[in-house]
Amino acid sequence: MRIxxxxxGYAIVGYGVLDYDNVQFRVVNYGAITTPxxxxxxRRLCEIxxxxxxxxxxxKPDCMSVEKLYFNTNTTTAIDVAQARGVILLAAAKxxxxxxxYTPLQVKxxxxxxxxxxxxxxxxxxxxxxxxxxxPKPDDTADALAIAICHGHTGGSRLSEIIRKNKE
Numbered sequence: 001m002r003i004x005x006x007x008x009g010y011a012i013v014g015y016g017v018l019d020y021d022n023v024q025f026r027v028v029n030y031g032a033i034t035t036p037x038x039x040x041x042x043r044r045l046c047e048i049x050x051x052x053x054x055x056x057x058x059x060k061p062d063c064m065s066v067e068k069l070y071f072n073t074n075t076t077t078a079i080d081v082a083q084a085r086g087v088i089l090l091a092a093a094k095x096x097x098x099x100x101x102y103t104p105l106q107v108k109x110x111x112x113x114x115x116x117x118x119x120x121x122x123x124x125x126x127x128x129x130x131x132x133x134x135x136p137k138p139d140d141t142a143d144a145l146a147i148a149i150c151h152g153h154t155g156g157s158r159l160s161e162i163i164r165k166n167k168e
Contacts, residue, residue, distance in 0.1 A: 002028065004061035004097075005148025007140045008069070010044050010084040011035060013052075014140030017059045018130070020152035027130050028059060030141050041080065045087050052091035064092045065151035067143070068101045100155045102147060110150035122146055 001021075007014035017028040033051040035044040066089070069082055092099050102110075108117045112125045123135040123142045129149055136142045 001063070001152070002059065002061045003148040003151050004055065004059060004064045005144040005146070005151065006064060006066045006088055007143040007147060008066060008081060008085040008088055009140060010041070010048065010080050011037065012138055012140045013048055013084065013088065014138065014142070014144035015055060016136075016141065016145035016148045017055075017061065018145070018148045018152065025130055025149065025152060027132065027145075030136055030145055032138055032141050041083075045083060048084055049087040049091055052088050053095075056091060056095050056097060061097060063098045063100060063151065063155075065100045065102060065147045065155065067107065067147050068103045070104055100151050102150050102154075106154065107143075107146050107150040110153040111146045 001019070003018050003020060005014075005016040005018065011034065013033040014030075015033065016030040019026040019028055033048055033055075035047050039047070066085070069078065069085060089099055105115045108122060109115050111117070111129065112121055114121075117125075119139070123139070123146075126132075126142050126146045126149065127135045130145060136145060
């Protein structure tokens, strides 16, 4: 199964592409889509949408895993990130790629086994699970890889596939 993990944002969208065979992960690619701060917001959304389509066409993932939004302070930022997340989900929907959403707590538990893991613990475990030489930068990229790992460990199981098929 090829998983595209996404850490949504409008300045930086982290992505990680992993192949998972229900035993081990293989890193295909990872990086970030970035948009300049001085670019008008609607153009930033267009840029993200176009780059997402390029990623989907290039890597042909079986599914996309995306972090659920959780904001408790800056509602303006939350709304802008939600809009960027919307164009990301639209790109997947237009290509009929199933999307799975995970909370930060679910990602932490799936990657470290501990729901209150600190950011550096998450990054170190992601590096170790994927046998990387260093922690991917920017942080959004490491987060996207962790989201993809989460899907492999939870959403990609045989049991969840059976449950999902029975719901259709």
